Amino acid sequence: MSHKTTQIGLMVATAAILFSVESLIPVPFPWFRLGLANVITLLALKWWGLKESVFIVLLRVVIGSLITGRLLQPLFILSLGGSLAGALGMAGFIRFNQKGLSLIGISIIGSVLKNIAQLILTYLLIISETHLVILAPAMLVASIITGFITGLIAIILDNRLYKTVIRFGSNSR
Amino acid sequence: MGKGVWEIKAIYPDLKENQSNDSAFVKTMSQLKKYLVPGDYLLIVFILFLAGAIHVLLHQNVAQGETAIVSVNGEEVYRLSLKEIHDIPILGTIDTVHVQTNGSQIWLHGSPCPYKICEKMGKIHLAGELIVCVPNRVLVRILPQKRDDLDATTM
Incomplete structure (x- = not known):
């Protein structure tokens, strides 16, 4: 059990660092953000399951927002809702991993759902204009690109990070 | 001024040129087709179609605004x-x-x-x-x- 705690702790730390470093990079639109922390969510889903990955997402967003100093601000709620929606969506499709969808496809699904959730939250919390939907096509295309890149990174990291994390977790007893 | 290729080959005679500078990323990019399965293509096409449909639907009467x-x-x-x-x-x-x-x-x-x-x-x-x-x-x-x-x- 303590092994797993260490391993999940490592994943949370990695995700929180990715999340906060990435949020420092200015991007033209929020959904052009790569969402590198989603790599960790995806890998946690593949290795363990929904419970662990939601746990990692919650801790990652809270810790990352503490670091960047926007805890409980609207952007924090956007990040939280988006990441959770992405994680839940990917959890629904992870069972198709070897049967028809690769990690890239699952990552694209997560990215699309994350951006849709953020658009809806933007509508609910910040700007109540139905015309926000005009941004949806650009958002979908951007989701494909970002989801593709994060999925590719996840495939590259899958074996290597698994070995690292599991070995570290086992030796740290 | 680094070592020339011929120098490196002199030190490592068994080294083949293809192996010398293939990073994991380059290998991955060349294996991209192997990673992508049919479902991925379907998914990408479907989302692109969706985006196109929404775009067309919303811009049916695009004109200079007043x-x-x-x-x-x-x-x-x-x-x-x-x-x-x-x-x-x-x-x-x-x-x-x-x-x-x-x-x-x-x-x-x-x-x-x-x-x-x-x-x-x-x-x-x-x-x-x-x-x-x-x-x-x-x-x-x-x-x-x-x-x-x-x-x-x-x-």
Whole structure:
């Protein structure tokens, strides 16, 4: 059990660092953000399951927002809702991993759902204009690109990070 | 001045040229086709189709807009004609931002928001186009010209 705690702790730390470093990079639109922390969510889903990955997402967003100093601000709620929606969506499709969808496809699904959730939250919390939907096509295309890149990174990291994390977790007893 | 290829080959005679500088990334890119399975292609095509469909649906009656609405926090504060020339300061939730028109286009400048996303959205002129400044809660939207059925199709 303590092994797993260490391993999940490592994943949370990695995700929180990715999340906060990435949020420092200015991007033209929020959904052009790569969402590198989603790599960790995806890998946690593949290795363990929904419970662990939601746990990692919650801790990652809270810790990352503490670091960047926007805890409980609207952007924090956007990040939280988006990441959770992405994680839940990917959890629904992870069972198709070897049967028809690769990690890239699952990552694209997560990215699309994350951006849709953020658009809806933007509508609910910040700007109540139905015309926000005009941004949806650009958002979908951007989701494909970002989801593709994060999925590719996840495939590259899958074996290597698994070995690292599991070995570290086992030796740290 | 690093070592030449021939020097490295002299030290490592067994080294083949193909192996020398293939990083994991290069290998991965060349194996990309292996990673992508049919479902991925289907998914990408489906989402692209969806995006295209939404785009076409929303831009059916794209034309040069005539009137722009400036709203702060969801409430309309100004209604400007694009055919006139304006430079109006708008009080957002952070600070003032300037809305400017030049006879056909409208844009924001001098925004107090941190990333200046709204300024990078540039000058807009088509009916239905919009500029959003999330931190400052300012929204500029050009009214659809012919018929305002956007809400009916999107709700």
